[in-house]
Amino acid sequence: MNCEFIHQNINDVCQGNLTSLEQQKVDAHLTNCPECQHMLEQHQAYLTKLAGLQTPELSADKKQQMLNKLNTNKAASSNNSFIKGFAAASVLFLSVFLFNQQQVNSVVETPIAQNINIEAFTTQVSLVIYVPEDMPDADLQLQIPDEVELVGYEGLAQLNWPVALKKGANVLQLPIEVPEGVDLNQTIQFIANINNNNTQKDFELEVKLVSPQLGAADSVFNLTNPTANDFNNLG
Amino acid sequence: MNKVVSLLFGNNKQQSFEQIVEPYLNLMFKVAYQYTGNTEDAEDLVQEVLAELFKNLTKLQQAEKTKAWIMRCLYNKFVDQYRQQKSRPLIDSLDDEQQIPLTQATPEHELLLTHQQVLAGLSQLNSNQRALVTMHDINGYTLVELAEIMQKPVGTLKSDLHRARAKLKILFNLQPSDIQSRHCM
Numbered sequence: 001m002n003c004e005f006i007h008q009n010i011n012d013v014c015q016g017n018l019t020s021l022e023q024q025k026v027d028a029h030l031t032n033c034p035e036c037q038h039m040l041e042q043h044q045a046y047l048t049k050l051a052g053l054q055t056p057e058l059s060a061d062k063k064q065q066m067l068n069k070l071n072t073n074k075a076a077s078s079n080n081s082f083i084k085g086f087a088a089a090s091v092l093f094l095s096v097f098l099f100n101q102q103q104v105n106s107v108v109e110t111p112i113a114q115n116i117n118i119e120a121f122t123t124q125v126s127l128v129i130y131v132p133e134d135m136p137d138a139d140l141q142l143q144i145p146d147e148v149e150l151v152g153y154e155g156l157a158q159l160n161w162p163v164a165l166k167k168g169a170n171v172l173q174l175p176i177e178v179p180e181g182v183d184l185n186q187t188i189q190f191i192a193n194i195n196n197n198n199t200q201k202d203f204e205l206e207v208k209l210v211s212p213q214l215g216a217a218d219s220v221f222n223l224t225n226p227t228a229n230d231f232n233n234l235g
Numbered sequence: 236m237n238k239v240v241s242l243l244f245g246n247n248k249q250q251s252f253e254q255i256v257e258p259y260l261n262l263m264f265k266v267a268y269q270y271t272g273n274t275e276d277a278e279d280l281v282q283e284v285l286a287e288l289f290k291n292l293t294k295l296q297q298a299e300k301t302k303a304w305i306m307r308c309l310y311n312k313f314v315d316q317y318r319q320q321k322s323r324p325l326i327d328s329l330d331d332e333q334q335i336p337l338t339q340a341t342p343e344h345e346l347l348l349t350h351q352q353v354l355a356g357l358s359q360l361n362s363n364q365r366a367l368v369t370m371h372d373i374n375g376y377t378l379v380e381l382a383e384i385m386q387k388p389v390g391t392l393k394s395d396l397h398r399a400r401a402k403l404k405i406l407f408n409l410q411p412s413d414i415q416s417r418h419c420m
């Protein structure tokens with residue numbers, strides 16, 4: 001045992017976090033080393049002083065207030081994360097939502113190399129809702145097709161939740177699980193309903209499943225143009 | 236986009252933002268208070284960290300070491316925020332109305348005095364030293380853990396810690412007489 005050990009492990013020495021063998025050796029060293037003794041006393045006083053720092057409690061109300069602030073104070077989405085959302089999606093559906101239109105279906109097709117899914121996988125569906133004006137108090141209802149599950153909502157066939165839609169594109173990413181045995185070649189159908197100021201709009205969203213390995217690159221390619229085309233067609 | 240996603244995850248039984256961060260709120264606030272030295276700044280800091288974590292919800296949900304991730308975010312926000320303010324003014328707990336005449340000192344006053352001395356000492360350190368001292372010497376994080384949180388080599392942290400402790404030890408020994416002199420004025 002030497003001074004160096006005590007220097008290097010000074011907090012443990014002060015707080016008694018040593019093995020009994022180490023403690024014995026430290027004790028033996030200290031009886032012969034006034035420098036270490038002095039340093040240890042000083043450090044002990046320092047640690048005791050620091051331990052005297054008190055911290056006020058964060059009240060439950062304050063916690064809730066902080067968390068609530070996040071929900072009312074969110075910044076508009078950045079283009080960056082918007083693009084990232086697309087890039088991450090390997091199953092996509094794309095919808096154009098205008099109140100003066102009847103029903104708009106849009107299918108994004110991607111090449112399918114296999115038919116039956118041998119292994120369950122989780123992927124993300126990006127739902128793009130394009131609205132002509134801000135809709136701060138809209139309600140969104142979504143029916144989940146039987147073939148897939150929404151991660152975290154397994155077994156649920158329908159979901160409702162309030163949404164604040166901004167003028168322009170709004171992306172909703174749904175983590176979905178595709179169980180094994182599902183025919184990846186089929187088209188599955190999500191049905192969504194948006195209610196804004198008692199004006200309702202239903203829309204069907206047809207999705208072709210693609211395994212994550214195959215889908216990612218194509219998705220980005222497919223998404224950029226259909227959006228523009230759809231709007232041209234609707235114009 | 237965040238709004239829509241959050242509303243979805245807000246209902247999610249397994250992965251909601253609140254469920255991830257709630258267990259760490261007390262710790263975040265405690266450390267934020269140790270960093271900033273007052274309640275208001277600590278609350279602001281925690282709020283900013285929450286906003287940052289919220290923006291990175293997906294990463295947070297996938298993070299293996301949630302606590303280290305949160306602590307890193309807290310540290311980074313603190314250092315960013317206080318980089319501009321080179322020398323922090325002495326903390327408000329040394330204001331005159333909070334001073335206790337030493338002749339009236341009771342055990343409670345002793346505790347308050349120690350608390351004030353520590354805050355005053357910490358306020359003399361730069362933000363990096365301050366974070367290091369509080370995390371290592373108060374909260375018991377190891378240098379290896381702190382290397383991950385602060386993204387610095389252990390060797391650098393070790394010498395920074397050494398310097399910060401030396402400065403604090405001097406300040407702690409000087410402060411009682413300093414405070415006493417303030418009362419005599």
Ligand SMILES: [Zn+2]
Nearest residue numbers: 002003033036
């Ligand atoms: Zn020695």
